[in-house]
Amino acid sequence: MTLTAENAAARATPESTAGTATVRPPLDPQALRADFPIFERLIHGKRLAYLDSASTSLKPRRVLDAMDGYNRRYTTNVHRGIYTTGEEATAAYEESRVKIARFINAPDPHEIVQVRNATEAINLVAYSWGRRNIGRADTIVLTELEHHANLVPWQLLVQEKDADLEFVPIHDDGRLNLQTYEVLLRTRPKLVAFTHVSNGLGTINPVREMVEMAHAAGALVLVDGAQAVPHLPVDVQAIDADFYVFSGHKVLGPTGSGALWARRELLDAMPPFLAGGEMIREVHLRRTTFNDVPWKFEAGTPDIAAAIGLGAALDYLADLGMDRLREHERELVGYALEVLPREVPGITIYGPASADDRGGVVTFNLPGVHPHDVATLLDRDAIAVRAGHHCTQPLHERLGEAATARASFNVYSDRDDIDRLAKGLRSVQRVFDRPTSESHAATTQASANDLD
Amino acid sequence: MDDLYRDEILEHYRRPHNFGTLPSPTAVHEGANPLCGDRITLMLGISDAGVVDEVAFTGRGCAISQASASMLTDQIKGKPLEEIARLSGQDVLDELGIEISPARLKCALLSLDTLRHALADRIAWQAGTDVAAR
Numbered sequence: 001m002t003l004t005a006e007n008a009a010a011r012a013t014p015e016s017t018a019g020t021a022t023v024r025p026p027l028d029p030q031a032l033r034a035d036f037p038i039f040e041r042l043i044h045g046k047r048l049a050y051l052d053s054a055s056t057s058l059k060p061r062r063v064l065d066a067m068d069g070y071n072r073r074y075t076t077n078v079h080r081g082i083y084t085t086g087e088e089a090t091a092a093y094e095e096s097r098v099k100i101a102r103f104i105n106a107p108d109p110h111e112i113v114q115v116r117n118a119t120e121a122i123n124l125v126a127y128s129w130g131r132r133n134i135g136r137a138d139t140i141v142l143t144e145l146e147h148h149a150n151l152v153p154w155q156l157l158v159q160e161k162d163a164d165l166e167f168v169p170i171h172d173d174g175r176l177n178l179q180t181y182e183v184l185l186r187t188r189p190k191l192v193a194f195t196h197v198s199n200g201l202g203t204i205n206p207v208r209e210m211v212e213m214a215h216a217a218g219a220l221v222l223v224d225g226a227q228a229v230p231h232l233p234v235d236v237q238a239i240d241a242d243f244y245v246f247s248g249h250k251v252l253g254p255t256g257s258g259a260l261w262a263r264r265e266l267l268d269a270m271p272p273f274l275a276g277g278e279m280i281r282e283v284h285l286r287r288t289t290f291n292d293v294p295w296k297f298e299a300g301t302p303d304i305a306a307a308i309g310l311g312a313a314l315d316y317l318a319d320l321g322m323d324r325l326r327e328h329e330r331e332l333v334g335y336a337l338e339v340l341p342r343e344v345p346g347i348t349i350y351g352p353a354s355a356d357d358r359g360g361v362v363t364f365n366l367p368g369v370h371p372h373d374v375a376t377l378l379d380r381d382a383i384a385v386r387a388g389h390h391c392t393q394p395l396h397e398r399l400g401e402a403a404t405a406r407a408s409f410n411v412y413s414d415r416d417d418i419d420r421l422a423k424g425l426r427s428v429q430r431v432f433d434r435p436t437s438e439s440h441a442a443t444t445q446a447s448a449n450d451l452d
Numbered sequence: 453m454d455d456l457y458r459d460e461i462l463e464h465y466r467r468p469h470n471f472g473t474l475p476s477p478t479a480v481h482e483g484a485n486p487l488c489g490d491r492i493t494l495m496l497g498i499s500d501a502g503v504v505d506e507v508a509f510t511g512r513g514c515a516i517s518q519a520s521a522s523m524l525t526d527q528i529k530g531k532p533l534e535e536i537a538r539l540s541g542q543d544v545l546d547e548l549g550i551e552i553s554p555a556r557l558k559c560a561l562l563s564l565d566t567l568r569h570a571l572a573d574r575i576a577w578q579a580g581t582d583v584a585a586r
């Protein structure tokens with residue numbers, strides 16, 4: 001395992017013991033890249049400019065080593081083996097729960113349910129809490145920003161229960177319209193569910209204020225932290241929501257890991273979601289008593305290696321400092337918001353104007369060029385961006401675009417990535433703006449794609 | 453210049469052939485690529501003899517999907533249905549004449565997929581009216 005100077009410095013001053021706040025230098029993305037083996041390979045002969053971290057993040061060696069250690073040295077099921085490796089596996093799996101709790105400042109690790117991803121966590125709440133607590137004509141309030149993962153489970157629930165969905169609209173700059181939110185809360189919804197940070201536009205929502213307003217209206221609140229936990233310091237006690245979810249694979253961790261945090265009394269009262277082994281206490285042929293939380297919600301053999309990998313990822317990020325990561329991304333977004341409009345004529349950038357209101361996400365379009373074509377051409381220069389609707393079709397309908405292109409960041413992203421993006425976008429424009437022969441011109445119809 | 457975006461593709465994208473709608477089509481289908489939300493609507497005017505006399509499409513999408521739709525509509529215009537039914541994905545790719553990566557295959561084949569659905573819908577509809585007539 002290689003230790004970068006960064007890492008070593010970070011370990012020397014763990015934040016928990018920093019009585020007097022020591023100001024640490026900004027993150028050094030070039031040095032940190034040494035921690036990510038993917039950068040050892042070249043793509044089309046070039047260093048990968050990975051600008052799709054909002055989709056999934058790259059994995060540092062520390063995560064790979066932790067997973068490899070489990071797979072090679074103590075592969076065993078958890079909570080079953082009465083032998084050395086079984087106890088090691090159980091300890092490592094449970095240690096990850098503690099690390100998750102610490103990372104988001106949950107008061108009690110028993111309030112952390114380990115799941116495969118944010119989607120599973122939201123479905124767990126929709127099926128378990130939702131089916132019991134949402135009834136006919138009840139209202140659930142969502143927003144126009146939501147990822148399909150925080151929309152479709154609620155659609156299914158209200159269809160089943162004959163309940164209603166309401167949506168907080170966005171302003172044109174991608175910030176939520178809080179006046180309308182206030183009005184919607186007067187319908188006394190049972191639940192409000194919204195994203196902490198928008199994966200489509202990067203908008204950082206005023207979660208604390210929104211939770212307070214929802215609670216005052218008598219609603220419970222689920223916050224989708226899939227794009228917040230990887231990019232900002234998150235404190236679920238300060239946010240004071242009732243449910244908070246995230247995916248491990250966006251937090252430098254492996255796919256197949258993630259967490260639901262919920263207040264203990266809610267988890268205790270909720271019926272099981274998936275049923276089978278592990279979630280039981282006593283099983284008879286016709287009746288079963290259930291395990292305590294959180295294991296009541298962890299039926300079947302979990303993705304143990306992934307859970308252990310997530311613990312290592314959170315250690316890695318805690319050592320770097322989430323406040324420094326946030327500052328790094330704020331600086332990068334600010335740079336992108338300044339450089340792209342200057343260097344790429346005609347580019348449209350969506351979302352909040354100020355980097356202060358944005359996570360590490362910049363969503364854009366080039367006039368007359370479809371984002372798929374943008375992404376294909378950028379790939380030739382080893383620049384990876386996302387193109388499509390980013391699982392936010394309703395948001396794209398609101399924007400009036402079928403698709404957009406998106407660049408998103410993490411610890412290993414730097415200004416060079418953005419400079420390469422700007423240069424790459426200019427060459428996309430050169431491909432699409434060049435004159436072509438008229439030999440294939442249509443005789444009758446005008447094009448819908450000329451001006452877009 | 454870039455092969456994938458060679459002149460002919462770009463020309464079809466800028467000025468797609470058969471772009472528009474038909475006043476009274478005999479077969480219509482709206483196809484969508486769930487990956488990116490791109491859509492095309494294909495309209496066919498099929499004669500009693502089973503020949504595609506008229507064809508038109510609308511929609512927005514990437515250069516590959518639009519060029520593919522433009523070329524495919526050229527290809528099927530005036531052709532009998534039996535011949536159209538034999539069109540394969542490979543035929544469409546050959547017509548495009550470019551290397552398509554797996555991630556972009558859906559874009560290239562959206563128009564063919566939409567065409568197949570339009571024809572299947574029409575057959576189902578005809579079967580339905582036959583039953584109703586009996």
Ligand SMILES: Cc1ncc(COP(=O)(O)O)c(C=O)c1O
Nearest residue numbers: 117118119147149199226227247
């Ligand atoms: C805001 C948001 N919510 C939920 C999800 C779903 O995450 P997963 O696919 O890991 O369950 C994502 C992933 O893109 C997201 O960005």
